[in-house]
Amino acid sequence: MDYNQLKLKVLELFKDWEEYESLRVLELLSSEKDARHRDKAVKMALLRYWRQGLLKRERRHGRFFYSLTEKGLARRNWLTRTKGSSGV
Secondary structure (H helix, E strand, O other): OOHHHHHHHHHHHOOOOOEEEHHHHHHHHHOOOOOOOOHHHHHHHHHHHHHOOOEEEEEEOOEEEEEEOHHHHHHHHHHHHHHHHHOO
């Protein structure tokens, strides 16, 4: 899977008001028909996207909850627009 394909799939899960615990993100990605995601890969991707400022992260009760930032929304929109032309 292309690097930006996973990024787009993850960013598309989030609506402006939604937040997900990391295991829920994995469950949502695993429910797709072409899912081949592993726990560690998804958790590392979430960490990267948080470090890039695409996701907000909050720790509660020993778990991380993620939500979309404005930068993440802009990146999702850009990736969606360029998906067809760049082969994302």
